Amino acid sequence: MGKGRAPCCETTKVKRGPWSEEEDLKLVSFIHKYGHENWRSLPTQAGLLRCGKSCRLRWLNYLRPDIKRGNFTPEEEATIYRLHQSLGNKWSKIAAKLPGRTDNEIKNVWHTNLKKRLRSSTGLNAGEEASPKGSLNEVETSPEPSPNVSISLVGSNNSSKEDDVQKDQAFEFTEDYSECMGMLQEVDKPELLEIPFHLDPEVWSFMDDLDQFQQPENSLTSGDPQESEEDEVGKWFNHLEIELGLEENDNQEQEQKQGTRDEEEPSPPSLMESFEFLLDP
């Protein structure tokens, strides 16, 4: 099957290379409202000079709210190793077993860390890594690799856990939901998106989907479902701020001001405030 192939995007008018914060915001706000039913038409509708593929990639690998960033844990690395033994280079399938991790990320980790470590620990050459083809056959005979697999992985470069901690802390905040909704309303500005806004049910299904991605340990203990939903939205925005590099500035400012303001805390610059230039043509 699979006849023909649509030409990829028109390479003449699309922008390429690293994504700017402005583009990120546009993409995020659009997907937030309308979802991503059609990647091909999404860039046009969202006012992005990118091809759909690029948008999809950016969303899946970086902007998605459920992305878990930071170093891989030894357990994760062991899982990758184990799954790679049985699945081969099926990165998407491996990623499916690791919530919050993308196939691209796993692929990178494999090529940079695990393969190297495996090679050094087994004395294999680069081309002799746990062969996908051979390992596919091994699935039948040895579905479970030896348990000591993880041992060779545990000596990994987990020294910089700071990142993980920092990112995790991003999920321990409680931001006013109304502020988030204000942000969403801000991006509704027709001059920005040039599409009629209506409250698409997909937005809420999208929000609902967020719940699926949350790790149990990450979920707050609040019994109020609505409250937790608000928290999730807030977390997501905060997470986005961190990813866009806005949170760092906030932290620096907060560190500087910490001594002076304990009681009355002015709200930190919101995502939309940071992108004010977008809304002011």
Added chain:
DNA sequence: AACCTCAGCAACCGCGCGGTT
């Protein structure tokens, strides 16, 4: 201090698959 090398990662490219017409 300047230059070089290398590792890590984000993004791109092209192919193949599944669904639709």
Added chain:
DNA sequence: CAACCGCGCGGTTGCTGAGGT
């Protein structure tokens, strides 16, 4: 049934920052 379309996947590239000389 064939052609088309859009998406997902895996491989590859190239940029950037860190570490070494």
